[in-house]
Amino acid sequence: MKRRDFLKSMTAVTAAAAVPAPAVWSPAKAQSRQETLLIVSESGPNNLDIHGVGTNVPGYEVSWNCYDRLISHEMKTLPNGTPYYDKEKFKPELAEDMNVGDMSATFKLRKDAVFQDGTPVTANDVKWSFDRAVTVGGFPTFQMSAGSLTKPEQFVVVDDHTFRVDFTKKDRLTVPDLAVIVPCILNSELVKKNATAQDPWGLEYTKLNTVGSGAFKVTNWTAGSQVVLERHDNWKGGPLPKLKRVIWRMVPDAGNRRALLERGDADVSYDLPNKDFSELKSDGKLAIVSTPYSNGIQYIGMNVQHPPFDNVKLRYAVAYAIPYQKIMDAVLYGLAKPMFGAPADKPTEVAWPQPHKFTTDLAKAKALLAEAGYPNGIPDPITISFDLGFAGVNEPTCVLVQESLQQIGIATTINKVPGANWRTELTKKTMPLFTNVFSGWLDYPEYFFYWCYHSGKSIFNTMDYQSPQIDAFIDGARAAAATGDKASYDKDVKDFVDLAFTDMPRIPLYQPYVNVAMQKNISGYQYWFHRRLDYRSFVKA
């Protein structure tokens, strides 16, 4: 072949190769795009099973969508139109009927429910799954115990489709605790087949495989890069989801996540920086939903066991020095609910979260500082610590606090703790001054206070606050809730809220928002207590 001929034929080949249209334009692809939801977020799961060792929060989202619980919550609508889970109302999921007695609850399972491999769901699977949750240790066991579910003996198989939970004591949180993510039902026979002697509960298997009866199953998981979920067409726990497939891509760069949304390539994203969200909101090209974290608060904590913050006057001084409004405007771009500056005459409510009465008042702060025994301020720098994993909010907050404290004469240095070490640091309970966020799955004041203020060993009592008085109020409220004694419940709740604001071991700043940005053709977003997405209700028009 001559060179010229060769070149000619090459051109022909290239032209021929270029002719077929990219597959994206073919009808089949368009169809699949229509039924596929593309989610982009910063990080993805590290484990597909919430019972696993160290499953992270994105892993909860997988569990929620791939497994069923016995019961779930009904939806209600917030004033702004967002569907929001109704903490009071339960609906059956895997159970078709729930009968709560005095010291036990009996569940009738759906007879037609099947796991994703086709085997029917029986009460034995439920018992095995619950036994697993209270036995494997770590987070799942801990969460179960929050509802007084602690021993395998509590879970009884009555017959193939009847299951009973016996209570060890009366606890208002027992039934709600059955509707959280942890008590999910696994295909016990399938897991047992893949369990080993060292790993009797098959945690290694379920880490990589979803074996539930839920609406979706994971068909491809590349850690750190993507999760692909396909619909379980035989799902019986509710109306069949409209989406056939969910592709969840990890895009570490926030700017790119925003670009993907704005270009219309991604359908949903929910962990953009507040600045982007507030700009997208005013742009109006996308649908933005902001919902306050249920039972969640970002706060400044102080270690009350060690000087200098063992001095309540000094804690007041700090509470008067925090630049609350600046934080709201410059850090959160208004996307949060203030938890400060309640009017002085406002009575305490039986509710949580509720704002405290401190505002930014540097003159008062200085006076209190002098009263606390530091007329010349505190020249030795105190460290303010924060979790680098949430640096977008934490870092500017700490800088503003540092600046403000400097003005009343308290010197500080900022200590950035890598996300991986944050829990370790919290457990030590030695950080003098820090910012952190806590939100409880169960939306009850006494639940929040039990984790955050009770003298027990909870890691979330990050201030190491010890007060027999508050313990009595919290325990009293829990007992009153279990027996339905409303009068003493209300009194106890008001008392512990008042005491928390009088002793001020932690200064609430604001209730953060969950911000979700979606294309205009996406509907069906629901807010859940776990704050992650429920794919089952999404619709792509």
Next chain:
Amino acid sequence: MLTMILKRLLMAIPSLIGVVIVTFLLTRALPGDPAAYFAGPAATPQAIQEVRVKLGLDKPLIVQFGHYVVDLVHGNLGTSLTTGQPVATELHNRLPASAELTLLGLIVSIVIAVPLGILAATKPNSILDHACRIVSTAGVSLPVFFTGLILVYVFYYLLGWAPAPLGRIDVFYLPPPQVTGFYLIDSLIARDGDTFIASLKQLFLPALTLAIFSLAPIARMTRASMLAVLSSDFVRTARASGLSAYTVIITYAFRNAMLPVITTLGMVFSFLLGANVLVEKVFAWPGIGSYAVEALLASDFAPVQGFVLTMAALYVALNLLIDVLYGVVDPRVRLEA
């Protein structure tokens, strides 16, 4: 030649052993307690201790090292705690992604930088020479993630020419059946033109980002080495003999100037693998760099060790390759000597 390669491989063994020991110790010296991290948010001290025993972190360091070495000899790099997968599998899946990107970036860079360097050397202090200087200075002084973000902003967000920066292939395409792990090659093997174009499109911006970053050393080195050669006697002789400018510059001068350029290429390739980490973050590229960084942030030892070891092995292989290339380019270089 073969004995030379074998000899070089033997010489690499002590350095690899050193790498194994140092990475083991370094990862253990990292702050943070993996047991506390993996015990989860609400762990009690007892739960943390349970996890520690489960992970084998309660044993003395020397015992842990022994286990590690035994596993290593069996080709087992351990299991990543964050992703839950064996490190060897993950590296095997992710290395091609990084390698494809780096190689393509390097090729683009060579295609631009080498001619630019040659042209600059033939006309020193001309406009072209200054242009070469400006381009390479700008390229090297812009951080890669910045170049990457700008390219995404302009070509994806504003103009819409580039595909979404969502990794190696469009979300709605399936990757080609794996043979080499390089999507470009695999899609050609599968004779799938669509997939080839789709993955080339995805590759284009990240590769360009890397290329811009690595233009400078290659262009500058080509220019300097060409200048030296062009002023030597044999070039003057060739010119005096009336050879065409092309023959003088490419056939005689450039071949002689290639040796330092190849050395630079080796170095550039190594630091491109490092710069990759940031590019992978920007373009959501599932490569080994982002894998290692994520593991590092979670105090996850096994992937970090596996990553460093892989990189070390890669460098050894690369240096060997360059030494071999020396002999091919310039027969005067005798490595056996």
